[in-house]
Amino acid sequence: MSSAYLHSTAAQRPLGSDDVVTTEHVGAELRRLRKAARQTQADVARIVGVARANLTQWEAGRYLPSAENARLLDDHFRAGNSLVDLVEAARSPAPAAAGTLTTGGSLLEVFRRAGAGLAGELIRDGDGRAVGWRHNLQKRGAHTTLATAYGISAMVVVGEPYLDLHSVVKDLYDRRSEFGWQGRSEGRRPEVTAAVVGALFQASTILTAEEGLAYLERSLDDRTRTRPFLLSSALRTSVRLAPDAPLTRRLTDDLLAARLDFDGVPLWGEKKEEGLVSPEPSTAHTARAVVALRELLRAGRGSDEISDAVDVATRWLVERVHPDDGVSEDLALPQPHGRPDVRVTIKHFTSAWVLQALAEAPQVPVARLSRALNSLWERYEPSRGLWAWGSGDLPIWMTLDAVTALRAVALAFPAPQFLPPSAAE
Known part of the structure; x- marks a missing residue:
């Protein structure tokens, strides 16, 4: 994951490499980027070509944007791939905890x-x-x-x-x-x-x-x-x-x-x-x-x-x-x-x-x-x-x-x- 996200939010503890990234993390970062840009949900939705309902659910942490939409949002906010990386990490479920497996795999x-x-x-x-x-x-x-x-x-x-x-x-x-x-x-x-x-x-x-x-x-x-x-x-x-x-x-x-x-x-x-x-x-x-x-x-x-x-x-x-x-x-x-x-x-x-x-x-x-x-x-x-x-x-x-x-x-x-x-x- 890009280090840009790991230090982007003062309100949240920075994520480490072993932390599980969730849809809520993506929503919080998307909301932070939008507010930092001083734009409304309607503004961002119109610019990247999605419905406001989509953006609302992404920011609420209920769903993840598709890879295509994550790229559009990343480009819009000039996030340097950090948002794309975050969405990819959230979409991939975490491996089982240490001790759960004895023969490898996840x-x-x-x-x-x-x-x-x-x-x-x-x-x-x-x-x-x-x-x-x-x-x-x-x-x-x-x-x-x-x-x-x-x-x-x-x-x-x-x-x-x-x-x-x-x-x-x-x-x-x-x-x-x-x-x-x-x-x-x-x-x-x-x-x-x-x-x-x-x-x-x-x-x-x-x-x-x-x-x-x-x-x-x-x-x-x-x-x-x-x-x-x-x-x-x-x-x-x-x-x-x-x-x-x-x-x-x-x-x-x-x-x-x-x-x-x-x-x-x-x-x-x-x-x-x-x-x-x-x-x-x-x-x-x-x-x-x-x-x-x-x-x-x-x-x-x-x-x-x-x-x-x-x-x-x-x-x-x-x-x-x-x-x-x-x-x-x-x-x-x-x-x-x-x-x-x-x-x-x-x-x-x-x-x-x-x-x-x-x-x-x-x-x-x-x-x-x-x-x-x-x-x-x-x-x-x-x-x-x-x-x-x-x-x-x-x-x-x-x-x-x-x-x-x-x-x-x-x-x-x-x-x-x-x-x-x-x-x-």
């Missing part, structure tokens, strides 16, 4: 393997231009909208610095329709639009927060209110774009209303519809809902009702003894022009979502954390640096979920056993 190496594995699967056209990723990395085939969004987001998490995603981002943006983005089937797909909007907003300036919210809202339909997966996916993206937007508040109310009563404990199942027979609470759906609501609390837009819902669900997740196995659900997608509905199977990497849900919870038992981590590592393919479903497929979303979970845990806990068991024996 979480950073796992992330590098994941980045290299995904980069190697990037599809290019006949001119060598990068166009995106396929859903199942184990098979040949064309790239898809949803898989490409997942690939972009995964690259943002692992901080892969050697891949130019400009053409991928532009191609993905150009695939938009009246109702946002669609998957391989027609009709409104809120989970696809949420994934694409989130990826574009993190990785580039091609999409404004206002535009992203508009597409996200148009992708929703009445059935969304019955499916916690769709609600939590849309809410998580909406919070990132604008935590105080009317859409964010509406999605929050709908997600809270989608809970079912299980012996006096309000939790999320796969769906909330009339006529359900003996529904059961779902670990995956409850964890996804907790992650989305925690985003809202982190953004300072929470309430007692939201906090209580998160606390109740988190306690249930902590006490849950059922294995954190992957689960599936079916979605019926209404098709235009009166055509029959199309059924799509959605799979959930339960352990990855449990880890994200527990990452900010107080007093999580080590045994519970380890159990979820072990489930996550059971699906890891070290030779590829990617994560596999039980069938042997390599769905790109599993790697995104895994690295997102590992990064969340790495930032929240001092020294958990991050690496797969074979690396720590």
Whole structure:
């Protein structure tokens, strides 16, 4: 890291070479540079070509600017690469603490393997231009909208610095329709639009927060209110774009209303519809809902009702003894022009979502954390640096979920056993 940052802030203890750099450090330095330049957030956002909402969330330490945006900000403030170095350090998770490993390796190496594995699967056209990723990395085939969004987001998490995603981002943006983005089937797909909007907003300036919210809202339909997966996916993206937007508040109310009563404990199942027979609470759906609501609390837009819902669900997740196995659900997608509905199977990497849900919870038992981590590592393919479903497929979303979970845990806990068991024996 450049020494320029280490001595730039009188209000903070200078960071040493062994300190863990967090998103909060980046936000504090970005805020310091802006104030030193006597500029408002609106000024800086306009000059570097981003939405003010982006800058607000970066300064608040909730998210990191992309490599491209970090460079623009560094150039604007004439920071001599110190801001670029700081963002890169914050994006790369810290190695496990001394004593955790006995045979070498680190979480950073796992992330590098994941980045290299995904980069190697990037599809290019006949001119060598990068166009995106396929859903199942184990098979040949064309790239898809949803898989490409997942690939972009995964690259943002692992901080892969050697891949130019400009053409991928532009191609993905150009695939938009009246109702946002669609998957391989027609009709409104809120989970696809949420994934694409989130990826574009993190990785580039091609999409404004206002535009992203508009597409996200148009992708929703009445059935969304019955499916916690769709609600939590849309809410998580909406919070990132604008935590105080009317859409964010509406999605929050709908997600809270989608809970079912299980012996006096309000939790999320796969769906909330009339006529359900003996529904059961779902670990995956409850964890996804907790992650989305925690985003809202982190953004300072929470309430007692939201906090209580998160606390109740988190306690249930902590006490849950059922294995954190992957689960599936079916979605019926209404098709235009009166055509029959199309059924799509959605799979959930339960352990990855449990880890994200527990990452900010107080007093999580080590045994519970380890159990979820072990489930996550059971699906890891070290030779590829990617994560596999039980069938042997390599769905790109599993790697995104895994690295997102590992990064969340790495930032929240001092020294958990991050690496797969074979690396720590």
